[in-house]
Amino acid sequence: MTEDIVLTRRHGAVLEITLNRPKANAINRAMSRAIHRAAKQLQDDPALSVGIVTAGGDRVFCAGWDLKEEAVSYDPSLDVDPEQGSGAGGFAGITEYWGLTKPMVAAVNGAAVGGGFEIAIACDVIIMAENAFFSLPEMQRGIIPDGGAIQRLPRLIPYNVAKEMLLTGRRMEADEALRWGLVHKVVPQAALMDEARAKAAEIAKGAPLALQAIKEVLLAIDGMGLPAAMRKTKAGHSGLDYYERLWRSEDMQEGMRAFAEKRDPVWKGR
Structure with a gap:
């Protein structure tokens, strides 16, 4: 409260x-x-x-x-x-x-x-x-x-x-x-x-970093033309905190492994 x-x-x-x-x-x-x-x-x-x-x-x-x-x-x-x-x-x-x-x-x-x-x-x-x-x-x-x-x-x-x-x-x-x-x-x-x-x-149920990256990216590209929006979403070049962390995260690897192994992912938020 x-x-x-x-x-x-x-x-x-x-x-x-x-x-x-x-x-x-x-x-x-x-x-x-x-x-x-x-x-x-x-x-x-x-x-x-x-x-x-x-x-x-x-x-x-x-x-x-x-x-x-x-x-x-x-x-x-x-x-x-x-x-x-x-x-x-x-x-x-x-x-x-x-x-x-x-x-x-x-x-x-x-x-x-x-x-x-x-x-x-x-x-x-x-x-x-x-x-x-x-x-x-x-x-x-x-x-x-x-x-x-x-x-x-x-x-x-x-x-x-x-x-x-x-x-x-x-x-x-x-x-x-x-x-x-x-x-x-x-x-x-x-x-x-x-x-x-x-x-x-x-x-x-979504990966914590991915959930936050979605909102972060949507706000960052709001009002951009499509080419500029595509350029903004390039790992290593975006300048966006959660988006960049997502691509280096344990959760990204876990999501791929869980899909391959046909099980639910266990997220760590990192």
Whole structure:
């Protein structure tokens, strides 16, 4: 457990991170720092491979930025303060945590509004309950969703669909999110955590270095043309930590031996 507003629980190689700030898990700077600490626990612990971020209950995943608190005391100069600002991971702890190379699964149990939507799309896999929805109402609040939505959403779904959502603030229901490929599976509320844990366990079967190299490479080649992306993924020349370590690892040899010997690999993470 990190602190009461963000709870953590280990399931083997999986770390569950639960948003726990009633009534709606609204994000203030303290919660951003708490989420980041939980994500950093995942990243720094060699026994952990995958994270799940979710929330309790069946109505709200996260209502986004705590506008009631910020309307009273917002001071933009605090954003970069390491002790009073959002912390090293940016808004909501993970939206700018570029060093988070371990995969994250979002288990969206209810409304994911504004910054709550931004948390979900900062993750690598999204499992969504049938009753959940996404929306970006910032235009009606006099702001824009610059904590990740305006940057990520047009890269994840058709550009014009993203732009219309940004401009109108309308709801995207779970079935539409699935249709655009934004979420990977929609399930009944009662099955959400079982499905998310199964997906996390499936991912965790991968070699630890390879899992991290996937995210590292994807981030490094994002926006590159195909020739440049191919040049970037050449062992010995990439400048990418996990990718280079992968090709010199015991786990690479173990994976090949296990395949040849028709057995499950035993990973060491090195």
